[in-house]
Amino acid sequence: MERKQEERVGESLTLPNLSQSKPAVNQRSKMTEFVRRKALQILPSVTLFVVFFGAWELILRLADIAPFIFPKPSDIVVAAQGNWVNLLGAAQATTTGALAGFAISTVLAISMAIILSLSKWIEKSVYPYIVILQTIPIVAVIPIIVIWFGAGIQSIIIVVFLISFFPILTNTLIGLNSTDQNMKNLFYLYNASRFQTIFKLRIPAALPYIVAGLKISCTLAFIGAIVGEYMAGIGGAEGGLGQAITVAATRLETPYLFACGLTASLLSVTVYQIVTKLSERMLSSWHESEMK
Incomplete structure (x- = not known):
């Protein structure tokens, strides 16, 4: 027992x-x-x-083939290792200008789209001039920006802003104007104010369009930063990847030129992936574009 x-x-x-x-x-x-x-x-x-x-x-x-004509990947790696201090400084300068301009364009473009969506009269009056501003070649505008604001980071940020502003504005405005009419009627029946309708219905419904605009503009921001650095940047330790590419091209340092270009591409892809992850977090629970 x-x-x-x-x-x-x-x-x-x-x-x-x-x-x-x-x-x-x-x-x-x-x-x-x-x-x-x-x-x-x-x-x-x-x-x-x-x-x-x-x-x-x-x-x-x-x-x-000689490296100064067309470098091998190993030549690019060696050039990046030999100039990693300059490459890192240039990447930081370009990233600062691109992200600053992108952030400003995001805030102002979404705010402008909300204002335009509140009144069809304002939209029809202002939007054509925004389109005209977008059609002006940025290369023709940069010298004026430099005259007004001087060479340096401030001009680069303005160039980035001008390039990345329009896609966010256009996509946000389309999203705000594409809200389901039945839902707007429902808010009207419950006596919702115009601002309640905007912030509780139209902006959440426009999130897929806003994210689409952000994905386009975040890559254009780095293109704008490098273009701005070509014409409005400053050299030396404070120069960005645009200045580094210019110097490498004049010296026929083709492997380092490739390294600068690939670095800019890597930075752009990284920011794009960050925006994509934010899109998944915001939309995966309710929108078809991000649902698993």
């Missing part, structure tokens, strides 16, 4: 331990499945990256 009681006591003691181990096993299996799914998602991109740069390296080695 005593032996049976001891066995029963031992079984009762071991059962909770087995039940507690199941959540840990499930957690590990979920983590493994998550890692496997992410690996399958990035595998095609990584494979294409390896194949592309591997073929680039192999073809140029076999063709024996």
Whole structure:
């Protein structure tokens, strides 16, 4: 009898331990499945990256082309390593100008779109002039900006603003004007004010359009920053990637020129991915474009 009681006591003691181990096993299996799914998602991109740069390296080695004409990926890596201090400083300067101009254009474009959406009369009066301003070549405007504001970061930010402003404004305005009429009628029946309708109905409904404009403008911001640095930037340690590309081209430092261009592309892609993640967080629970 005593032996049976001891066995029963031992079984009762071991059962909770087995039940507690199941959540840990499930957690590990979920983590493994998550890692496997992410690996399958990035595998095609990584494979294409390896194949592309591997073929680039192999073809140029076999063709024996001089690096100052067309550098190999290994030449670009060596040039980036040898000038990493200058490259890092230039990348920081370009990122500062691009993000500052992008942030200003985001705030002003969304605010302007809200104002235009409140009155069709204001929209029809002001919007054509905004379109005309957008059609003027930015290269023709930069000298005027430099005369008014001087060379340096302030002019670069203005150039970035002018380039990235219009896509955000246009997409936001389209989204605000595309609100479901039945929902607007419902707000009208409940005596909602114009500002309640804007901030509680029309802006949330326009979020997919706003995000689309942000995705376009965040990449244009770095293009605008580099273009601005060509014509309105300053040299030396405070110069950005646009100035570094200009100096590398005059010195026929083609590998370093490629390194600067790829760095600008990497920065633009990084900001684009950040905006995409914000889009997923805001829209994944209700909009078809981001639902899994």
